Amino acid sequence: MSQFLQQMINGLSLGSIYALIALGYTMVYGIIKLINFAHGDIYMLGAYVAFITTTYFGFSFFPAMIASMVVCGILGVIIERIAYKPLRHATRIAALITAIGVSYVLEYTTQYVMGSEVKTYPTLLSSATFTLGPVTVSMQQIYIFAITIFLMIALQLIIKKTKMGRAMRAVSVDEDAAKLMGINVDTTISFTFLLGSSLAGVAGILVGIYYNSIDPLMGMVPGLKAFIAAVFGGIGSVPGAMIGGLFIGIAETMVVAYGSSLYRDAIVYLILILILIIKPDGLLGKNQREKV
Amino acid sequence: MAMLEVKDLHVHYGVIEALKGIDLEVNEGEIVSLIGANGAGKTTMLQSISGIKKKTSGDIVFMGESIFKKNPKAIVMQGLTQVPEGRRIFTGLSVYENLLMGAFLRKDKKGIQEDLEKVYKQFPILKERVDQDASTLSGGEQQMLAMGRALMAKPKLLLLDEPSMGLAPILVKEIFSIIQEINQQGTTVLLVEQNAKMALSIAHRAYVMETGKVVLSGTGEELAASPDIQKAYLGG
Ligand SMILES: Nc1ncnc2c1ncn2[C@@H]1O[C@H](COP(=O)(O)OP(=O)(O)O)[C@@H](O)[C@H]1O
Ligand SMILES: [Mg+2]
Numbered sequence: 001m002s003q004f005l006q007q008m009i010n011g012l013s014l015g016s017i018y019a020l021i022a023l024g025y026t027m028v029y030g031i032i033k034l035i036n037f038a039h040g041d042i043y044m045l046g047a048y049v050a051f052i053t054t055t056y057f058g059f060s061f062f063p064a065m066i067a068s069m070v071v072c073g074i075l076g077v078i079i080e081r082i083a084y085k086p087l088r089h090a091t092r093i094a095a096l097i098t099a100i101g102v103s104y105v106l107e108y109t110t111q112y113v114m115g116s117e118v119k120t121y122p123t124l125l126s127s128a129t130f131t132l133g134p135v136t137v138s139m140q141q142i143y144i145f146a147i148t149i150f151l152m153i154a155l156q157l158i159i160k161k162t163k164m165g166r167a168m169r170a171v172s173v174d175e176d177a178a179k180l181m182g183i184n185v186d187t188t189i190s191f192t193f194l195l196g197s198s199l200a201g202v203a204g205i206l207v208g209i210y211y212n213s214i215d216p217l218m219g220m221v222p223g224l225k226a227f228i229a230a231v232f233g234g235i236g237s238v239p240g241a242m243i244g245g246l247f248i249g250i251a252e253t254m255v256v257a258y259g260s261s262l263y264r265d266a267i268v269y270l271i272l273i274l275i276l277i278i279k280p281d282g283l284l285g286k287n288q289r290e291k292v
Numbered sequence: 293m294a295m296l297e298v299k300d301l302h303v304h305y306g307v308i309e310a311l312k313g314i315d316l317e318v319n320e321g322e323i324v325s326l327i328g329a330n331g332a333g334k335t336t337m338l339q340s341i342s343g344i345k346k347k348t349s350g351d352i353v354f355m356g357e358s359i360f361k362k363n364p365k366a367i368v369m370q371g372l373t374q375v376p377e378g379r380r381i382f383t384g385l386s387v388y389e390n391l392l393m394g395a396f397l398r399k400d401k402k403g404i405q406e407d408l409e410k411v412y413k414q415f416p417i418l419k420e421r422v423d424q425d426a427s428t429l430s431g432g433e434q435q436m437l438a439m440g441r442a443l444m445a446k447p448k449l450l451l452l453d454e455p456s457m458g459l460a461p462i463l464v465k466e467i468f469s470i471i472q473e474i475n476q477q478g479t480t481v482l483l484v485e486q487n488a489k490m491a492l493s494i495a496h497r498a499y500v501m502e503t504g505k506v507v508l509s510g511t512g513e514e515l516a517a518s519p520d521i522q523k524a525y526l527g528g
Contacts, residue, residue, distance in 0.1 A: 170382045170393050177380035182368035183395040
């Protein structure tokens with residue numbers, strides 16, 4: 001039992017990181033129906049930005065996190081403007097291929113600038129641990145979980161309570177009707193990329209702290225897993241991405257603890273296959289019912 | 293001078309010409325109906341005026357200013373709002389949130405609150421369902437929501453695209469009497485309809501469109517009495 005609880009805690013930390021990335025996939029899909037395959041690389045860049053600001057500029061954790069958010073957020077907006085906007089009314093496959101191209105550009109540019117070797121992350125958070133009865137919780141895990149919860153609440157408030165959040169939801173339901181309300185669709189889409197990419201930036205610094213090492217291709221596998229988390233939760237659904245991320249993180253951790261670390265990736269793909277067979281809309285996916 | 297003037301408007305979908313040189317005017321205070329069979333180009337006309345559809349040539353002048361090249365946002369800001377064909381309400385948003393979307397460009401919090409109250413008075417059913425997801429409304433309620441949403445923009449000119457579509461006769465009557473009420477409260481109306489009889493009965497003036505052209509125009513009574521119209525649109 002105590003091992004189970006311990007693994008739950010480990011799984012929640014990993015899952016938090018997946019959830020932060022999954023949110024970006026799901027929001028972008030919700031609004032422009034694009035699977036942004038470069039999103040995992042934005043997360044990788046978030047890790048690098050924090051690596052640079054802490055190692056070379058002496059930033060502490062929170063300023064470094066803010067810097068990652070800002071840089072990734074802006075980068076996400078620029079990528080959308082340059083690469084995706086011209087293709088907004090093109091076929092979906094054209095946009096998808098472009099996203100894969102953007103992903104390569106980000107990965108290889110990072111390799112060129114920063115080198116392809118693995119870099120060791122500086123210690124940004126206390127490595128203290130607490131023993132609570134049968135389980136051990138590290139300070140890092142508390143930070144990861146608390147920051148994720150905080151950001152998720154903030155995101156929900158933005159989406160549910162602000163004018164821009166309402167505009168995002170309106171555009172994702174009906175772009176032309178939104179235009180008829182006077183909503184600037186381009187601005188709204190940029191804002192969505194800004195939100196999603198800055199969350200990925202946070203995930204980047206958190207994973208750097210969690211695993212202690214980063215490399216230019218680190219976005220590929222977690223990016224894919226976070227995407228699967230978004231599909232699991234129901235792509236386009238924000239609460240779905242949160243639940244999906246946590247679920248995938250816990251599933252992966254449990255498989256490693258009770259099975260073998262050989263299966264850590266396999267289990268995630270198995271979940272994808274099962275969800276596609278059993279409930280392709282995902283856990284909280286919208287069932288497409290329309291009234292006349 | 294007319295409030296809205298459409299001059300020799302040409303609009304294409306690819307190589308197909310959907311509007312073949314339309315001239316049309318709406319004067320302040322009027323209800324102008326635009327009737328015509330399915331595919332005549334009525335929706336294309338309204339989408340062109342609202343800036344959703346790209347135009348080929350001609351001009352559209354609203355309150356003395358050309359809006360031919362303006363984007364939808366600028367057009368709404370100038371006081372021209374549309375209730376689109378098929379309602380197009382925002383599902384997943386509550387009735388209240390849908391109404392707020394209509395006031396998206398407004399900053400006057402007090403005025404928005406007052407207009408909300410007005411909309412609730414005009415459509416009491418919306419007040420009852422204010423926190424419900426808009427997708428749970430019936431067709432008639434959705435039409436009322438779409439109209440209330442448009443009114444939240446405080447338009448000077450309201451475009452309505454087939455508001456009676458798919459509604460039971462009793463609801464059609466109600467919707468048309470609300471349109472008259474809205475007009476009497478000072479909003480000018482350009483009404484697109486396939487229900488020619490109702491549309492002509494409340495119109496000060498009307499235009500008849502066929503395959504991208506205006507083929508007839510006159511006062512509502514004149515057109516309702518015209519033998520051609522009776523034969524083609526009124527089942528007479
Ligand atoms: N998105 C579109 N692409 C191509 N053709 C269109 C499109 N929308 C409308 N049309 C064509 O333009 C003409 C006018 O359509 P529309 O304006 O919808 O007519 P109405 O509203 O009077 O029924 C029709 O021939 C229709 O087939
Ligand atoms: Mg039509």
